[in-house]
Amino acid sequence: MDLADLTLTQEPYGTPARLQARIAVHAFGRHDAEDFHAWVWRRAGLPASLPEDAAVLEVGVGTARMWATMAGRIPAGWRLTLSDRSPGMMAAARAALDALGRQATCLVADADALPFDDGAFDLVFANHMLYHVPDLPRAVAELRRVLRPGGRLVAATNGDAHLQELAEALRDLRAAGPDVRVDLPHRLSFTLENGAATLRAAFDDVERHDREDELLLDDAELIVRYLLSMTYAPDTATARALTGRARALVAARLVAGPMRVRRVSGVFVAS
Numbered sequence: 001m002d003l004a005d006l007t008l009t010q011e012p013y014g015t016p017a018r019l020q021a022r023i024a025v026h027a028f029g030r031h032d033a034e035d036f037h038a039w040v041w042r043r044a045g046l047p048a049s050l051p052e053d054a055a056v057l058e059v060g061v062g063t064a065r066m067w068a069t070m071a072g073r074i075p076a077g078w079r080l081t082l083s084d085r086s087p088g089m090m091a092a093a094r095a096a097l098d099a100l101g102r103q104a105t106c107l108v109a110d111a112d113a114l115p116f117d118d119g120a121f122d123l124v125f126a127n128h129m130l131y132h133v134p135d136l137p138r139a140v141a142e143l144r145r146v147l148r149p150g151g152r153l154v155a156a157t158n159g160d161a162h163l164q165e166l167a168e169a170l171r172d173l174r175a176a177g178p179d180v181r182v183d184l185p186h187r188l189s190f191t192l193e194n195g196a197a198t199l200r201a202a203f204d205d206v207e208r209h210d211r212e213d214e215l216l217l218d219d220a221e222l223i224v225r226y227l228l229s230m231t232y233a234p235d236t237a238t239a240r241a242l243t244g245r246a247r248a249l250v251a252a253r254l255v256a257g258p259m260r261v262r263r264v265s266g267v268f269v270a271s
């Protein structure tokens with residue numbers, strides 16, 4: 001894919017390309033933290049605290065990265081259901097599960113109208129997706145509805161200060177033109193700071209676990225891809241100008257050494 005093409009898709013999750021560029025900074029940047037999903041599972045007491053034959057749902061599954069990362073620790077008896085509102089993401093998730101040789105029911109569904117019976121699941125994951133849903137209280141009520149009494153929701157998200165150094169670079173790119181749109185990765189509707197209040201409307205018990213570390217980025221193309229994955233251009237000429245501007249900006253930032261990026265994220269465990 002031509003780098004400029006990354007900015008041209010108007011649909012954020014039409015294909016996995018943008019999400020993959022965002023994941024790559026965490027996968028290839030340097031850090032000494034435990035793998036994020038391993039940390040989430042440890043904090044949620046998984047898999048030990050669930051029955052061997054648990055019914056498990058992930059909504060907004062994306063590329064199914066969690067299942068690929070945790071493949072060796074998923075109990076053989078877990079019955080998996082994966083869903084996403086985007087058919088393109090769902091196809092990527094299906095392919096990832098096939099590559100693992102793991103059975104899963106995969107379906108396209110919106111988080112605020114889940115096509116499942118009340119109490120169908122022991123555990124539901126909604127990681128890094130609740131800040132996208134247009135009607136958050138309704139989606140949270142749906143997540144509660146499809147959980148059995150005592151069932152658990154695991155919802156990872158970011159803090160307001162997450163990746164703020166990259167957000168500064170994005171603000172710079174926004175100045176590239178009036179038609180350029182930028183998704184700033186903060187001021188989200190569901191964050192570490194505001195998420196508990198939203199979840200308490202539907203769940204009696206909400207635990208919050210925080211995690212903070214630093215990412216060192218010295219690969220210019222990796223950073224440029226991340227920045228472009230958060231920008232939208234209306235035409236090819238603007239997309240190319242944006243790519244040029246992102247490259248120049250990143251080259252200038254790296255003169256002084258690797259970019260140090262603060263990561264502030266965490267997980268809610270609700271029941």
Ligand SMILES: C[S@@+](CC[C@H](N)C(=O)[O-])C[C@H]1O[C@@H](n2cnc3c(N)ncnc32)[C@H](O)[C@@H]1O
Pocket residue numbers: 013019059060061062063064065066083084085086089109110111112126127128129132133134
């Ligand atoms: C940032 S990605 C997170 C993917 C995955 N959960 C992860 O942590 O890697 C957000 C995902 O949520 C999906 N999504 C956004 N709004 C949704 C909605 N209302 N219902 C279901 N999925 C949604 C997107 O298509 C995308 O795949």
